[in-house]
Amino acid sequence: RKEVEQDPGPFNVPEGATVAFNCTYSNSASQSFFWYRQDCRKEPKLLMSVYSSGNEDGRFTAQLNRASQYISLLIRDSKLSDSATYLCVVNGWGGSQGNLIFGKGTKLSVKP
């Protein structure tokens, strides 16, 4: 089983749509969860951390379900500028808790 799994997409949605991405992780010892965004041929940048209680940042809502080892990202009122690859990220485990384990990403394309 892969450590962090995501649907690669692409998700093609019109402007204004609501879109949701899901992610599962394999190790129940993971403590930290993030969504990073990566634009084409650019480096990843943190979009938001994911907290146990769920958290919201403007149009973006992230949720964590530890029992199911599942993370989600909801984007409301999609903008053209939201087009990117969204990376689900969890921290490493064992002796490598500082490093991050990245999913392969879900590609989002928002169309006019």
Added chain:
Amino acid sequence: GAGVSQSPSNKVTEKGKDVELRCDPISGHTALYWYRQRLGQGLEFLIYFQGNSAPDKSGLPSDRFSAERTGESVSTLTIQRTQQEDSAVYLCASSQRGDSLETQYFGPGTRLLVL
């Protein structure tokens, strides 16, 4: 302030040659990470430096790969006897303490092409 910088931005080399990639982390960041991203693939952890602790080398794919870091500053990733499968973007990131809750800040990457 300045972000993470990497050099060169692009590198083309011939199979069998050695290459050295450089990363300058954000000043004051004690943790530094190297990742590899092959075309169309996710990021793959390579190595992690945290202060004066022994580096976590668990992600290095073979003994042709090595990395060093001078104190809490510059790091170099060296690939010896490059192979075509080494072609990828090599990304460096840094964080303030190496805490698992922290944001990692990425450099722009070095695009390596092995012919």
